[in-house]
Amino acid sequence: xxxxxxxxxxxxxxxxxxxxxxxxxxxxxxxxxxxxxxxxxxxxxxxxxxxxxxxxxxxxxxxxxxxxxxxxxxxxxxxxxxxxxxxxxxxxxxxxxxxxxxxxxxxxxxxxxxxxxxxxxxxxxxxxxxxxxxxxxxxxxxxxxxxxxxxxxxxxxxxxxxxxxxxxxxxxxxxxxxxxxxxxxxxxxxxxxxxxxxxxxxxxxxxxxxxxxxxxxxxxxxxxxxxxxxxxxxxxxxxxxxxxxxxxxxxxxxxxxxxxxxxxxxxxxxxxxxxxxxxxxxxxxxxxxxxxxxxxxxxxxxxxxxxxxxxxxxxxxxxxxxxxxxx
Numbered sequence: 132x133x134x135x136x137x138x139x140x141x142x143x144x145x146x147x148x149x150x151x152x153x154x155x156x157x158x159x160x161x162x163x164x165x166x167x168x169x170x171x172x173x174x175x176x177x178x179x180x181x182x183x184x185x186x187x188x189x190x191x192x193x194x195x196x197x198x199x200x201x202x203x204x205x206x207x208x209x210x211x212x213x214x215x216x217x218x219x220x221x222x223x224x225x226x227x228x229x230x231x232x233x234x235x236x237x238x239x240x241x242x243x244x245x246x247x248x249x250x251x252x253x254x255x256x257x258x259x260x261x262x263x264x265x266x267x268x269x270x271x272x273x274x275x276x277x278x279x280x281x282x283x284x285x286x287x288x289x290x291x292x293x294x295x296x297x298x299x300x301x302x303x304x305x306x307x308x309x310x311x312x313x314x315x316x317x318x319x320x321x322x323x324x325x326x327x328x329x330x331x332x333x334x335x336x337x338x339x340x341x342x343x344x345x346x347x348x349x350x351x352x353x354x355x356x357x358x359x360x361x362x363x364x365x366x367x368x369x370x371x372x373x374x375x376x377x378x379x380x381x382x383x384x385x386x387x388x389x390x391x392x393x394x395x396x397x398x399x400x401x402x403x404x405x406x407x408x409x410x411x412x413x414x415x416x417x418x419x420x421x422x423x424x425x426x427x428x429x430x431x432x433x434x435x436x437x438x439x440x441x442x443x444x445x446x447x448x449x450x451x452x453x454x455x456x457x458x
Contacts, residue, residue, distance in 0.1 A: 138368060139174045140235070140358040141213055141222060145350065146170055147371060153212050154350040165190070166209045169202075173223070173233035180226035206231060246276060246347075253280065253342055257327050260340035262320060264311070264330040267344035270386025273329035274309050276344060280327065281307045302326075346383035353378050355385060359392035360403075369400035380407035 139146035144155030148171050151162040162170075172190050173181060183202045187193040191201060206225075210217040222234050253276065257263045265273050284291045284305070292302040297315045301322045302308075308328035311319055319326055320338035333341050347355065353374050360367040369377065377400075381387040391407055398406055 138357050138374075139170055139233075140354055140361065144213075145354045145357065146174075146213065150371065154354075155213075160212050162209075162212065165205060166212070169205055170209060170213070170223070170233065173231060174235070177233055177235045180229040180232045182230040186230065202231070246272065246279075249276060249344060250279060253327070256340065256342050257325065261325045262322070262339050263327050264316075264319075264333065264339055264341045265328070265344055266330050266333045266341055268382075268384065270384040270390075271344050271346065272385040273344055275385070277307050277309060277327060277329055297328075347378075347385060347388075349375060349378065349383065352381075352383035352388060356381075356388045356392050359389050360395035363393050364395040367395045367399075369403070373400045373404055377404050377407045380404070 139148065141153075141155065144153060146153050146162070146167075148167050151164060151167040153160040153162060168190050169186070172186070184195055186202050187197055187199065188195055193199070206223060207217075210220050210223050213222060214220045224232050224234050226232050253263070253265060265276065267273055278293075281291050281293050289305060290303070292306040294302055294306060294308045296310050296312075297308055297318050299318070301324065304324040306322070306324065306326045308319065308326065311328045311330045313330075313332055313334055316330065316334055316336045316339060319328055320336050330341075333343075346352070356378050357367075357369075357374065377391070378388060381391055391403065394406065395403065
């Protein structure tokens with residue numbers, strides 16, 4: 132195993148090379164020492180085809196002249212443990228005439244880690260309730276979830292209208308709305324057709340149904356954070372306990388995880404843990420409406436004045452309260 136190379140990120144989980152465990156969708160599967168060594172070797176050389184002979188020498192310690200099917204047998208077992216579809220592997224791929232390679236998670240591929248259950252639940256709920264609202268704390272990933280559902284419907288040939296906010300006129304028979312303010316809920320309730328929308332808060336409006344989106348499971352939060360951290364800083368690593376402490380202190384919210392992971396190029400694991408602890412100490416003390424305000428103000432890359440802030444925040448009272456709370 133390459134020194135310092137501890138975690139491998141999969142499309143739906145992680146491999147902990149130190150403990151020789153695969154975690155996928157909450158299920159933990161042990162690896163043999165040789166399986167862990169093989170994936171560590173290939174993952175340390177992402178996208179590079181490695182011959183069976185080279186694997187015999189470097190992973191098994193065989194002489195170069197040895198002829199064996201050991202590599203192929205181990206690859207088959209390993210695919211069954213790490214791949215969504217072992218017959219069409221996304222990571223542990225055969226390079227015909229050359230050997231095997233490890234294809235890492237592509238940039239952006241972690242955006243929906245851990246949300247398969249929620250995607251299925253929202254899809255089922257929307258089938259029974261034509262005007263369905265998705266609620267949850269800022270940064271929980273409501274917009275990403277809705278966009279994924281809209282993309283799936285379009286891929287299936289459905290004509291879906293995507294709106295960033297409600298419009299006075301009904302959008303059509305099938306619509307997904309990214310952000311519905313409390314004052315617009317009654318408008319959405321009157322629309323004909325089927326509407327799926329993200330809302331800042333749940334209110335008892337006749338004609339609307341609700342489903343809540345919560346934080347990611349611990350293993351999925353770690354998968355997402357590690358993938359994003361390595362996009363920012365290839366090779367970034369953390370001990371399992373440190374990684375879990377980081378994601379717990381970020382409340383396992385995808386938005387917070389991605390924002391913190393983007394700083395991996397300047398924050399090693401210990402500093403990242405302290406940074407996450409400072410965030411947790413500061414934000415949960417604010418009421419939900421003030422936290423929502425600060426999440427919206429995060430869109431500004433530099434200084435902004437009150438007029439610009441009011442343009443992105445539709446509740447002046449909450450804006451003033453949130454800014455005052457930071458003093």
